[in-house]
Amino acid sequence: MFQGRVWVLGWLMLLWACAAPSSSANPSSDSSLLGLLPGPEAIQGWAQAGSPQTAEGQDLFSLIDGGAELFLRFGFERAVAQEYAGGKGGAMRLEIYRMQDQAGARAVYAQKIGQDAAPLRIGVAGVQGDYYLIFWQDRYFVTITALDQESATTKALLPLGRAVEKRLGAPRR
Amino acid sequence: MDGCWTRRTFVRAAATAGIGAALQAVWPERIAKAAAAAPADLAAVTGADYYQNTLQAVELLGGIGRFVPTGATVGLLINHPFRNPGTHVNPEVALAVLKLCHDAGAKAVRSLKDEPSGYWQRGRRAKDHAGEIKALTACSGAYANMEVPKGRSLKKAEIIKESLEVDVLVNISIAKDHEGTRFSGVLKNMMGALPYSTCRFFHSGHTRGGWYGDVEFLSQCIADINTLRRPDLSVCDATEFVTTGGPYGPGNLAKPQAVVAGSSPVTVDAYCTRFLGLEAARVAMIRKAAEAGLGELDPGKVRLAQVRL
Numbered sequence: 001m002f003q004g005r006v007w008v009l010g011w012l013m014l015l016w017a018c019a020a021p022s023s024s025a026n027p028s029s030d031s032s033l034l035g036l037l038p039g040p041e042a043i044q045g046w047a048q049a050g051s052p053q054t055a056e057g058q059d060l061f062s063l064i065d066g067g068a069e070l071f072l073r074f075g076f077e078r079a080v081a082q083e084y085a086g087g088k089g090g091a092m093r094l095e096i097y098r099m100q101d102q103a104g105a106r107a108v109y110a111q112k113i114g115q116d117a118a119p120l121r122i123g124v125a126g127v128q129g130d131y132y133l134i135f136w137q138d139r140y141f142v143t144i145t146a147l148d149q150e151s152a153t154t155k156a157l158l159p160l161g162r163a164v165e166k167r168l169g170a171p172r173r
Numbered sequence: 174m175d176g177c178w179t180r181r182t183f184v185r186a187a188a189t190a191g192i193g194a195a196l197q198a199v200w201p202e203r204i205a206k207a208a209a210a211a212p213a214d215l216a217a218v219t220g221a222d223y224y225q226n227t228l229q230a231v232e233l234l235g236g237i238g239r240f241v242p243t244g245a246t247v248g249l250l251i252n253h254p255f256r257n258p259g260t261h262v263n264p265e266v267a268l269a270v271l272k273l274c275h276d277a278g279a280k281a282v283r284s285l286k287d288e289p290s291g292y293w294q295r296g297r298r299a300k301d302h303a304g305e306i307k308a309l310t311a312c313s314g315a316y317a318n319m320e321v322p323k324g325r326s327l328k329k330a331e332i333i334k335e336s337l338e339v340d341v342l343v344n345i346s347i348a349k350d351h352e353g354t355r356f357s358g359v360l361k362n363m364m365g366a367l368p369y370s371t372c373r374f375f376h377s378g379h380t381r382g383g384w385y386g387d388v389e390f391l392s393q394c395i396a397d398i399n400t401l402r403r404p405d406l407s408v409c410d411a412t413e414f415v416t417t418g419g420p421y422g423p424g425n426l427a428k429p430q431a432v433v434a435g436s437s438p439v440t441v442d443a444y445c446t447r448f449l450g451l452e453a454a455r456v457a458m459i460r461k462a463a464e465a466g467l468g469e470l471d472p473g474k475v476r477l478a479q480v481r482l
Contacts (some may be wrong), residue, residue, distance in 0.1 A: 129425070145422070156404075
């Protein structure tokens with residue numbers, strides 16, 4: 001009698017697992033964060049510089065100190081940061097934050113956009129400032145920052161953003 | 174304002190002192206002469222060369238010798254962990270302070286926090302100061318567990334051991350936006366000398382939930398920790414900084430190109446709030462630090478030197 005109930009319960013759980021929507025219907029957004037980092041083929045003349053930094057949960061404080069609060073408030077899961085070096089000495093920093101859900105990514109984005117930034121068609125929504133580009137897509141919030149004032153670097157922000165957008169897959173609005 | 178030096182009042186003072194002929198000379202020479210006559214308590218120097226701004230700001234205070242005696246051990250607490258533009262002290266500002274400490278004959282200059290990789294090399298004059306950079310000594314990484322006798326909210330704290338042992342503490346901060354306290358400068362930078370456990374208490378020791386759940390409590394803790402080890406010299410980089418998205422950025426950038434220095438962390442911060450369109454008295458952290466006796470809240474009440482190079 002008891003064994004029978006266990007079997008029924010087990011089958012019910014299996015059926016529920018199959019029927020329930022995946023936390024992310026987009027296969028590419030299930031990729032590891034490191035897999036979202038564009039390689040040298042993505043932007044001509046630019047390559048990853050140094051090793052990527054990663055953080056999970058509260059460890060985000062060790063990566064961005066007081067800046068972590070905003071992300072943790074809206075359901076932060078993991079982040080990866082990677083610097084890129086250009087052939088002419090330029091440098092950019094890419095940061096990808098994975099939140100628990102789309103609402104978290106959208107909320108962080110809403111807090112981060114500055115009034116001087118211009119809207120940009122990238123991801124679900126994005127803006128570009130004088131030296132940075134931010135957007136959100138699925139449950140990811142992405143920032144790319146020029147670390148110098150060279151025009152070649154600011155011009156490379158968008159191609160790098162597009163490369164990340166492509167790796168995230170089509171936006172789910 | 175008696176203590177305020179504008180270009181006009183400076184020229185007037187120079188003429189009175191019989192150095193009118195020096196008007197054709199370069200600004201630094203005039204600054205040195207005037208500063209020797211009447212050192213300022215607070216100096217703000219604006220110009221495109223941030224290294225020179227820093228040198229001249231300290232000169233207006235009476236020179237580095239006022240703060241760093243020969244043979245002293247100096248600790249530098251620099252706000253440099255972030256990489257986004259306008260969120261960390263420009264290396265040119267820190268390099269100028271480093272040079273000054275060596276010029277003063279410091280026995281040793283200690284870096285109270287490890288610099289991010291390549292930090293000094295991002296300064297234009299890094300090669301000129303390779304020797305001073307190489308001579309910087311790192312800290313042990315040990316923290317001292319201290320009572321905070323003057324603390325109102327903070328009674329105990331862990332703090333970098335060497336920050337209490339050095340003869341002279343120089344706090345080199347950046348003025349910028351901050352999501353919680355609205356302003357970050359010298360006083361806030363003292364949190365850089367604390368381990369995460371103590372910082373966490375600042376943010377959540379009030380038990381009201383949330384990292385910025387009680388900004389008054391956080392602000393009081395910041396004031397309290399500054400009573401434990403008040404910086405001897407406070408330098409604030411207000412050259413380029415984020416006015417939104419702080420403390421980490423990215424965000425809108427302002428570029429007033431100013432370096433502000435003074436003997437009081439409160440007065441330096443109070444002066445710098447103008448760059449973010451804030452009133453010092455409305456920034457709880459600064460007001461509470463003034464109440465704790467860490468300096469004058471009104472920069473107009475101290476001897477102020479303002480110069481554009």
